[in-house]
Amino acid sequence: xxxRLPHRPSTPxxxxxxxxxxxxVTPVGQPSRPVTGALVLDLIRTAGTISRVELASRxxxxxxxxxxxxxxxxxxxxxxxxxxxxxxxxxxxxxxxLDRTALYAxxxxxxxxxxxxxxxxxAGRRVAATSLRGVGRGAPxxxxxxxxxxxxxxxxxAAVPRARVLGVGLVTHGPQDRERGVIxxxxxxxxxxxxxxxxxxxxxxGMPVLLENDATAAAVGEQWVGSLDVDTFGVLYxxxxxxxGVVVGSEVYRGRTANPVEIGHVPxxxxxxxxxxxxxxxxxxLAGPSAxxxxxxxxxxxxxxxxxxxxADDVLADFERVARxxxxxxxxxxxxxxxxxxxxxxxxxxxxxxxxxxxxxxxxPAFATAGPLYVDLAQRxxxxxxxxxxxxxxxxxxxxxxxxxxxxxxxxxxxxxxxGRPAARESAGEVLPALV
Amino acid sequence: xxxRLPHRPSTPxxxxxxxxxxxxVTPVGQPSRPVTGALVLDLIRTAGTISRVELASRxxxxxxxxxxxxxxxxxxxxxxxxxxxxxxxxxxxxxxxLDRTALYAxxxxxxxxxxxxxxxxxAGRRVAATSLRGVGRGAPxxxxxxxxxxxxxxxxxAAVPRARVLGVGLVTHGPQDRERGVIxxxxxxxxxxxxxxxxxxxxxxGMPVLLENDATAAAVGEQWVGSLDVDTFGVLYxxxxxxxGVVVGSEVYRGRTANPVEIGHVPxxxxxxxxxxxxxxxxxxLAGPSAxxxxxxxxxxxxxxxxxxxxADDVLADFERVARxxxxxxxxxxxxxxxxxxxxxxxxxxxxxxxxxxxxxxxxPAFATAGPLYVDLAQRxxxxxxxxxxxxxxxxxxxxxxxxxxxxxxxxxxxxxxxGRPAARESAGEVLPALV
Numbered sequence: 001x002x003x004r005l006p007h008r009p010s011t012p013x014x015x016x017x018x019x020x021x022x023x024x025v026t027p028v029g030q031p032s033r034p035v036t037g038a039l040v041l042d043l044i045r046t047a048g049t050i051s052r053v054e055l056a057s058r059x060x061x062x063x064x065x066x067x068x069x070x071x072x073x074x075x076x077x078x079x080x081x082x083x084x085x086x087x088x089x090x091x092x093x094x095x096x097x098l099d100r101t102a103l104y105a106x107x108x109x110x111x112x113x114x115x116x117x118x119x120x121x122x123a124g125r126r127v128a129a130t131s132l133r134g135v136g137r138g139a140p141x142x143x144x145x146x147x148x149x150x151x152x153x154x155x156x157x158a159a160v161p162r163a164r165v166l167g168v169g170l171v172t173h174g175p176q177d178r179e180r181g182v183i184x185x186x187x188x189x190x191x192x193x194x195x196x197x198x199x200x201x202x203x204x205x206g207m208p209v210l211l212e213n214d215a216t217a218a219a220v221g222e223q224w225v226g227s228l229d230v231d232t233f234g235v236l237y238x239x240x241x242x243x244x245g246v247v248v249g250s251e252v253y254r255g256r257t258a259n260p261v262e263i264g265h266v267p268x269x270x271x272x273x274x275x276x277x278x279x280x281x282x283x284x285x286l287a288g289p290s291a292x293x294x295x296x297x298x299x300x301x302x303x304x305x306x307x308x309x310x311x312a313d314d315v316l317a318d319f320e321r322v323a324r325x326x327x328x329x330x331x332x333x334x335x336x337x338x339x340x341x342x343x344x345x346x347x348x349x350x351x352x353x354x355x356x357x358x359x360x361x362x363x364x365p366a367f368a369t370a371g372p373l374y375v376d377l378a379q380r381x382x383x384x385x386x387x388x389x390x391x392x393x394x395x396x397x398x399x400x401x402x403x404x405x406x407x408x409x410x411x412x413x414x415x416x417x418x419x420g421r422p423a424a425r426e427s428a429g430e431v432l433p434a435l436v
Numbered sequence: 437x438x439x440r441l442p443h444r445p446s447t448p449x450x451x452x453x454x455x456x457x458x459x460x461v462t463p464v465g466q467p468s469r470p471v472t473g474a475l476v477l478d479l480i481r482t483a484g485t486i487s488r489v490e491l492a493s494r495x496x497x498x499x500x501x502x503x504x505x506x507x508x509x510x511x512x513x514x515x516x517x518x519x520x521x522x523x524x525x526x527x528x529x530x531x532x533x534l535d536r537t538a539l540y541a542x543x544x545x546x547x548x549x550x551x552x553x554x555x556x557x558x559a560g561r562r563v564a565a566t567s568l569r570g571v572g573r574g575a576p577x578x579x580x581x582x583x584x585x586x587x588x589x590x591x592x593x594a595a596v597p598r599a600r601v602l603g604v605g606l607v608t609h610g611p612q613d614r615e616r617g618v619i620x621x622x623x624x625x626x627x628x629x630x631x632x633x634x635x636x637x638x639x640x641x642g643m644p645v646l647l648e649n650d651a652t653a654a655a656v657g658e659q660w661v662g663s664l665d666v667d668t669f670g671v672l673y674x675x676x677x678x679x680x681g682v683v684v685g686s687e688v689y690r691g692r693t694a695n696p697v698e699i700g701h702v703p704x705x706x707x708x709x710x711x712x713x714x715x716x717x718x719x720x721x722l723a724g725p726s727a728x729x730x731x732x733x734x735x736x737x738x739x740x741x742x743x744x745x746x747x748a749d750d751v752l753a754d755f756e757r758v759a760r761x762x763x764x765x766x767x768x769x770x771x772x773x774x775x776x777x778x779x780x781x782x783x784x785x786x787x788x789x790x791x792x793x794x795x796x797x798x799x800x801p802a803f804a805t806a807g808p809l810y811v812d813l814a815q816r817x818x819x820x821x822x823x824x825x826x827x828x829x830x831x832x833x834x835x836x837x838x839x840x841x842x843x844x845x846x847x848x849x850x851x852x853x854x855x856g857r858p859a860a861r862e863s864a865g866e867v868l869p870a871l872v
Contacts (some may be wrong), residue, residue, distance in 0.1 A: 107449040110695050175823060184827065234496040242791070248691060255684065255792025256668040267782050270705055278784065279821040349715065353698040354680075354790055356691025366735050385715040387611060389699050391620065 035059065038421035040069050044079060044098050045124055045415065051085055051093035070096060078102050078122070098123045104165045105420075106151055107221075108201075108411030109214060110135060110172040111239040112188040113316035114365045115147065117154055119164075119165075120301050124224060124415055128158035129404055135188060135239070138314040140195040141379040147203035167208035169410030170201060172218035174239060175259040175274050175401045181211045184259075188233040188240075188313075212413050214406045215243035215261065216252055217401065218363040221409030225245060226400040233359040234351045235265060235399075236344060236378075237406065238366035239316055242284045244347075251356070263347050264288065272334035287343035289319035296322050302332050308398045316365060341374045344427065345381025348396055363399035372397040394423070443650035470778055472497065476505050480534050481560055481851065487521055487529035491813065496594040500556030506532060514538050514558070534559045539724075540601045541856075542587055542638075543657075543846030545650060546571060546608040548624040550801045553590055554843040560660060560666075560851060570676070571624060572749040576631040584640035603644035606637060607653035611679060611695040617647045620695075624676075624749075632732035648849045650842045651679035651697065652688055654799040654835065659683060662797070662836040669795040670787045671753045672699060672780060672814075673842065674802035676751055678720045679781075682791045689791070696792075699783050700724065723779035725802050727770050732758050738768045749858030752801060759806035769824060777810045781817025784832055788822040799842065800815035800837035807834040836867035 019264065022315040024127040036059075043058050044050055056066045060232045065260035069404040072078040078097055084092035101180025113134040115401075119127050131297055134152060144387075171300055175184045198209040222228065222235060233244040244263030246253040246361035256413060265286035272281020285291055293315050296302050303310075306321045348360045360382070362374055386394045399405045479494050480486055486494075492502045509515040514782055516535055520528035520732035538560040543549055547570045555564040568586060571579045591598060596614050611620045617634025634645040658664065658671060671681040682689040689696055700720035701713040708717020709727075721727055732738050739746075742757045761769035784796045792800030796818070812834040822830045835841045850856065 100447055175827065230692075248689075253684075253689075253791075256666075256794060257824075257827065259827075260790065260792035262792075265821075265823060266786045266789050266820065268703065268706070270782070271707070277821065277823060283835075346706070350702045350786065351790070353702050354696065355698035355789070356698075358692060376470055385713065387695070387700075387701060387702065387713060389714075390692075391611065391695075392691065436473070 013018065013346060023134050024091050027316065030384040036065065037069050037073060037416060038416070039099065040066065041073065041420060042416050044096055045122075048123075049082055049095040051095055053093055054094070058285075080273045092309070102164065104155075104160050105411040105414040106168040106409035107217070107409060107414070108168055108418075109407040110170060111214070111316075111365070112136060112145065113240045113314060114366075114403075115385065116144070116404045117147070117150055118158050118159055118404055118411055119154055119160055120408065120411040120415070122415070123414055125405075126130045126225075126408065127160065128154050129407070130154055131403060134313075134316075135192075137189070139189075140192050140197065140423070141200060143345060144197065144218065145204060148201060149277070151205060162207075164208055167414045167417075168201060168205060169210050169212055169217065170197060171214045171406050171410040171413075172197075172236065172386040173239075173243060173287055174213045174262070174304075175257075176211055176213060177308075178211045178258055181209065187237075200306035204216070207413075208419055208420070210413055210417060211257070212410055214239065214244065215245040216365075217245075217409030217413060218243035219247050219361070219404040219409065220364060220412050221401070222399050223250070224412055225405065225408055228361070228397075229358070231360050232357060233361060234261070234348075234349070234355055234357045235361045235363050236348060238289065238344075238362070239366040240289060240366075242288050242344075244351060245359070248355070261351075263351055266347065266350060267341060268346050268350075283343060283347040287340040287353070289315050292322055292340050293318040296333070297335050299332060302336075304331075306333065319366055320369060323368070323373075326394060327369055328374065337370055337373055338377060341377035342381065344374060344384075345378035345396075348378045348382050349385040352388055352394065356387040356388070358386075358392055358394045359397065360395070361397050361399050363402055364375070365403050367398060367402040371402055374398075442604075446775040451685035452592060457828055460554065461629075463713060472501065473505050473509060474854060475636060476502065477514065477534065477850055477856060480532055481558075484559075485518055485531040485533045485793050487531055487820060489529055491532070521703050527666040533762070536561065538600065539856075540560075540591075540596050541821040541847040541850040542591075542601060543645055543653070543848070543850070544587065544604055544606050544651070545581055545640040546579075546583065546606060546838070546845040547650070547752075547801070548572060549676045550839075551591035551754050552801075552840045553583070553586055553839055554847055555590055555594055555596060556844065556847040556851070559849055562661075562844065563596065564590050566590055570752075571628075573625070574831070576628050576633065576634060580633065580637050581744040585867075587641060593815075598643075601643055603646060603850045603853075604637060604641060605646050605648055605653065605849040606633060606648045606843050607648045607849075608633075610649045611673075611693075611696070612647055612649060614647045614694055631870075632834070644850075644855055646659065646846075646849055646853060646855070648846055649679065649681065649695070650675065651802075653845030653849060654842040654861060655680075655681035655683050655688065655845065656848050657837070657841035657843070658797050658799060658835050659686070661844055663839065664795070664833075666795050666798070668793060669797060670697070670791055670793045671797045671799050672787070673785060674780075674798070674800040676725060676802075678724050678780075678783075680787060681785070682793070684791070696781060697787075699787055702783065702786060704782050717785040719779060723776040723783070730777050732769065735768060738766075738772075741766070741814060742769065756800055759804070759809075762809065763805055773806055773809055774813060777789070777806075778817065780810060781814035781832075782821075784814045787819055787823040788824055788830065792824070794824040794828055795833065796831070796832045797833050797835050799838055801839050802833060803838040807819060807838055810834075858862065 007176045046124045056063045067210035079274045081094050082097045099122040100123040107118045116131045118129045182194045186193040202209040219235040231250040232248050237243045244261035267279040267281045268279030273285045275282045275285040299422050308318045322333045326337050375398050492499045517530050519534045536557040536559040541555045549570040552567045566700050618630045620630040634647050638645040650690045655671040667686040668684050673679045678700035680697035701718045703715040705717030709721045711718045711721040744754045758769045762773050811834050818830045
């Protein structure tokens with residue numbers, strides 16, 4: 001799910017302690033009250049309103065457990081009753097919903113070229129959002145300080161009490177060590193490799209920070225805000241690089257070390273350009289914004305006509321110039337994008353045939369303008385080469401929010417983590433936000 | 437996980453009723469005694485010998501539940517006590533093990549060119565095995581009759597009482613509808629598409645038959661009989677075609693319709709030969725035995741030197757001729773295999789980068805002689821292009837039993853299914869085998 005190229009590190013950096021540890025998830029088989037509560041909260045969040053009986057049915061917990069957990073959640077001000085369900089003969093059931101303003105979460109999507117910040121309420125609804133230039137040439141500490149300032153500004157402008165913010169989901173490229181909160185490759189610069197991202201941002205903001213892959217977060221966000229009618233699908237994420245994510249039965253596919261679906265670095269053409277990932281002709285080297293922009297820059301007519309900046313740290317802005325020119329009818333620009341889209345279509349076929357999918361969503365800021373063209377050509381590719389077409393319709397869709405789905409996913413990762421159940425934080429020694 | 441090419445069916449065949457329905461698995465959240473029993477049986481099978489305390493710890497069930505379930509299993513003659521664990525201060529714990537001869541299972545691996553049959557005891561140990569020519573040009577009914585005869589012969593020669601055979605795991609290429617027990621593509625001939633495979637074989641043998649993908653079964657079999665030290669790995673399966681399987685945390689990756697990891701049909705080279713899967717240059721069309729044999733046949737010197745049969749229904753025999761010639765030092769034959777192995781190495785990189793794996797196993801009858809050459813070149817490919825190499829060693833291994841791992845997996849699928857717990861069959865209306 002990387003969006004940038006990995007290098008073999010010359011000397012491994014020492015492990016960086018995470019100064020603000022996230023409470024551990026209780027192991028399976030030893031369910032505790034906080035974990036049960038987190039699951040119940042998420043069932044209510046997903047349903048909007050729901051009865052206790054339905055909660056018991058969907059969670060598999062007994063009615064007695066649900067009664068006790070819900071009583072605690074109401075006492076903590078996280079859940080309240082909102083009326084009764086229409087009667088079907090018996091006594092109408094009282095409905096529960098989350099107190100939306102009880103708590104909040106922040107999602108920060110970080111890329112070399114562009115970043116997005118989203119604040120959601122406890123129900124997962126967006127209450128504020130902003131976007132800004134990416135990390136570019138910035139040193140990690142400096143970039144995180146800028147991001148922290150933007151988070152503070154956004155919370156203030158939305159009048160969200162800081163004490164009610166559960167934490168931040170920081171989403172960026174992989175491979176990552178999510179436990180340590182670090183990126184494992186020297187992208188965009190060597191200073192970023194093994195830099196304590198979550199620990200630093202947590203210190204700056206005074207709140208817990210979780211790390212997540214951007215493509216995975218986009219999948220989570222798309223499932224939340226999008227109009228998907230399936231619970232199994234793939235995501236092709238294109239920012240300054242290309243990553244992927246897969247959700248199966250509403251669960252994120254995690255693999256062995258939680259760094260799966262590196263669709264940007266699967267080899268599609270043995271005669272393609274060498275990539276620092278070690279492969280020739282991988283998806284990113286053939287279809288990524290850098291490849292499109294490099295080809296546009298090599299065409300003097302196109303370069304001058306589109307006023308390309310040629311700045312590698314601003315490749316998405318140049319890519320957007322190509323996309324807008326293609327949308328205006330510039331045939332040279334269109335051919336470049338079509339070539340990229342055909343390769344991305346091949347990647348979509350690979351994703352479908354390996355993960356047994358019939359739906360792939362295109363997400364990420366690179367699709368802001370070029371999305372429809374990519375969807376069109378990738379759809380043709382999967383109709384030609386995805387095996388699932390033999391059994392049922394196959395579909396490539398554009399994300400309902402190409403720019404912010406990943407940031408929304410980052411906030412949801414926080415809401416669904418043990419952080420989303422304050423009692424769990426209390427037991428882990430965290431300060432419980434003052435609840436009404 | 438197909439090993440053959442799919443076609444779009446011109447007219448969909450009508451659904452075929454499965455005359456011998458497999459008992460349904462009890463849905464999650466409503467555990468019943470038989471399902472609990474099946475899990476406990478598999479924990480004992482995996483451990484060899486184990487105490488009740490350890491069973492409770494590994495299963496998550498309470499000590500009381502384990503006591504009750506084990507009492508039932510002992511009364512049914514499936515489990516017995518075999519002594520006591522060495523004391524660590526307290527009372528030595530009594531150890532349990534399966535009664536190996538209580539029940540048996542059969543695995544049948546079916547391919548166009550070669551088939552293998554394995555009988556295992558209740559503990560999953562191989563008690564008899566045979567191999568035979570594959571389906572070739574045979575009609576499905578005729579082929580299944582031949583296979584049924586071989587199964588009967590094998591059971592008789594091993595003195596396995598038929599009444600103690602739980603059932604047959606039939607493993608072959610995909611895509612499949614495992615519930616209906618049919619193959620969804622017209623391979624090897626149109627007569628096979630939608631033919632009631634499991635229903636017919638069940639009628640012939642008078643025992644339940646389950647359908648499973650060959651590559652998936654090879655993964656299950658390899659994990660059982662092999663020396664893998666990881667619970668997350670991929671399998672590249674090569675018989676007359678190429679398929680794949682992935683196991684994550686000891687669980688088979690199933691995808692949306694249980695037809696995942698079609699690694700034979702991911703596009704690796706846009707200039708490669710067209711495949712009926714719809715893609716150009718897919719793994720199977722570049723690296724599969726048919727491709728190797730076709731290139732050998734197009735070289736008159738090699739064709740005559742190797743006495744190639746040129747029979748498409750016997751492509752694995754011709755492939756084996758090329759492999760043996762390469763092993764004897766024939767450079768032309770070696771170059772053909774090396775070219776195939778390099779493409780398979782690219783497929784291994786794709787598998788690792790998408791499923792986040794560090795281990796890929798090569799299994800299937802095509803590796804009987806050529807295995808070491810393929811392992812060598814695929815290992816080089818993953819060391820160059822698999823992202824996991826940046827974090828830990830990446831390995832390509834040869835299956836410990838390239839010819840029979842899939843058949844062993846087929847038998848294990850039966851043992852681990854609800855069929856493996858006779859009480860579950862009883863409740864589904866099946867005749868319970870007479871147990872001592």
